[in-house]
Amino acid sequence: MSSLLDLCKDNESQEALELLKYPDNCKLDELDSTNNSPLMWACSEGMKEVALELLKYPDKCKIDQVNTFNATALTYACFKGMKEVALELLKYPDKCKIDQVNTFGTTALIWACKEGMTEIVLELLKYPNECKLGHVTAGNTPLMCACYNNMKEVALELLKYPNECELGQVSDAGTTALIWACINGMTEVALELLKYPNECKLGQVSKTGTTALICACSSGMTEVALELLKYPEKCEINKSDNRGNTALIYALKKRMKKVALELLKYSDICKIDNACTEKQAES
Numbered sequence: 001m002s003s004l005l006d007l008c009k010d011n012e013s014q015e016a017l018e019l020l021k022y023p024d025n026c027k028l029d030e031l032d033s034t035n036n037s038p039l040m041w042a043c044s045e046g047m048k049e050v051a052l053e054l055l056k057y058p059d060k061c062k063i064d065q066v067n068t069f070n071a072t073a074l075t076y077a078c079f080k081g082m083k084e085v086a087l088e089l090l091k092y093p094d095k096c097k098i099d100q101v102n103t104f105g106t107t108a109l110i111w112a113c114k115e116g117m118t119e120i121v122l123e124l125l126k127y128p129n130e131c132k133l134g135h136v137t138a139g140n141t142p143l144m145c146a147c148y149n150n151m152k153e154v155a156l157e158l159l160k161y162p163n164e165c166e167l168g169q170v171s172d173a174g175t176t177a178l179i180w181a182c183i184n185g186m187t188e189v190a191l192e193l194l195k196y197p198n199e200c201k202l203g204q205v206s207k208t209g210t211t212a213l214i215c216a217c218s219s220g221m222t223e224v225a226l227e228l229l230k231y232p233e234k235c236e237i238n239k240s241d242n243r244g245n246t247a248l249i250y251a252l253k254k255r256m257k258k259v260a261l262e263l264l265k266y267s268d269i270c271k272i273d274n275a276c277t278e279k280q281a282e283s
Contacts, residue, residue, distance in 0.1 A: 005030045008041035008050060016042070016050045028060040035067040043076035043085060051077070051085045063095040071102040078111035078120060086112070086120045098130040105137045113145035113154065121146070121154045133158060134166040139173075141166045147180035147189060155181070155189045167199040174206035182215035182224060190216070190224045202234040209241035217250035217259060225251065225259045237266055 004026045007016040016038075019026050031037055036044075039061045042051040051073075054061045066072055074096040077086040086108075089096045101107055109131040112120040121142075124131045134141055143165045146154040155177075158165050170176055178200045181190040190212075193200045205211055213235045216225040225247070228235050240246050251259040 003027060003030065004038045005032060005036075005041065008038040008045065008047060009036070011045040011047060013047050013050055016047065017053060020050070020053045023057055023060075028054060028057055029062050031062075031065070034069070035065065037062045037065045037073075039063070039073045040065060040067060040071070040076060043073045043080065043082065044071075046080045046082065048082050048085055051082065052088060055085070055088045058092055058095070063089060063092050064097055066097065066100065069103045070100065072097045072100050072108075074098065074108045075100060075102055075106070075111065078108045078115065078117065079106075081115040081117060083117055083120060086117070087123060090120075090123050093127055093130075098124060098127050099132055101132070101135065105135075107132050107135050107137070107142075109133070109142050110135060110137050110140070110145060113142045113149065113151065114140075116149045116151060118151055118154055121151070122157060125154075125157050128161055128164070133161050133164040134169075136166065136169060139169070139171040141169045141177070143167070143177045144169060144171060144175070144180060147177045147184065147186065148175075150184040150186065152186055152189055155186065156192060159189070159192045162196055162199070167193060167196055168201045170201065170204060173208075174204065176201050176204050176212070178202070178212045179204060179206060179210060179215055182212050182219055182221060183210075185219045185221060187221055187224055190221065191227060194224070194227045197231055197234070202228060202231055203236040205236060205239060209239065209243075211236045211239050211247070213237065213247045214239065214241055214245070214250060217247045217254065217256060218245075220254040220256065222256050222259055225256065226262060229259070229262050232266055237263065 039054045143158045248263045
């Protein structure tokens with residue numbers, strides 16, 4: 001008969017659940033050659049029911065186990081988007097190694113943000129000193145992932161710790177948290193970021209040629225665009241995106257009169273194309 005460890009490793013959920021009817025005979029704490037336990041295999045294979053059954057025995061199933069890839073059960077639960085399992089693990093914050101960074105440089109917090117798991121992230125953020133708020137993986141931070149996934153509540157919670165969040169981090173695609181907040185129309189988040197104009201790289205240009213100002217205008221975010229324009233020398237006002245559009249063009253398309261008029265105050269550096277005049281902006 002296969003062991004519980006082997007059944008979890010082979011993703012045999014029904015057989016594993018059958019064995020777990022007799023937990024005293026199951027070797028819940030057995031480890032394989034890569035230091036994975038049945039719980040870790042259940043989490044890494046997305047076996048939610050098995051993982052939850054194992055977690056009925058928190059003192060036996062090695063919640064704190066770290067494998068040879070420096071991963072934990074919590075890491076895998078977040079990676080697989082298993083909300084119920086992650087929440088159950090987080091009932092034991094002292095054991096589940098919230099701060100663990102795996103071999104690939106990823107934390108549970110980053111995975112939860114990438115997977116859009118708002119409830120898990122908010123639970124993790126109850127332990128801000130442990131969950132590595134500013135950790136960077138593949139050019140991204142938890143805040144950037146939250147803004148990318150339009151997770152307003154999470155982003156605002158992270159921004160309670162601005163000194164730890166790496167506000168100016170630039171992704172491999174040239175984007176920042178501010179750019180993503182503007183792309184997704186997250187006005188409250190963008191305005192919170194703009195309380196730190198020296199940190200959040202107002203003039204960053206992405207690989208698609210966009211800036212925070214261009215995105216704010218294309219998203220119709222008047223309040224954000226006007227806040228950005230308090231720093232005209234930093235905003236790359238005359239930048240065109242890869243479609244050839246400037247912030248001014250987007251502002252006119254969105255009928256953002258106040259923004260267009262503000263942009264036209266910088267007509268010496270603001271590209272005015274195809275009869276884009278102040279008169280049109282006022283119309």
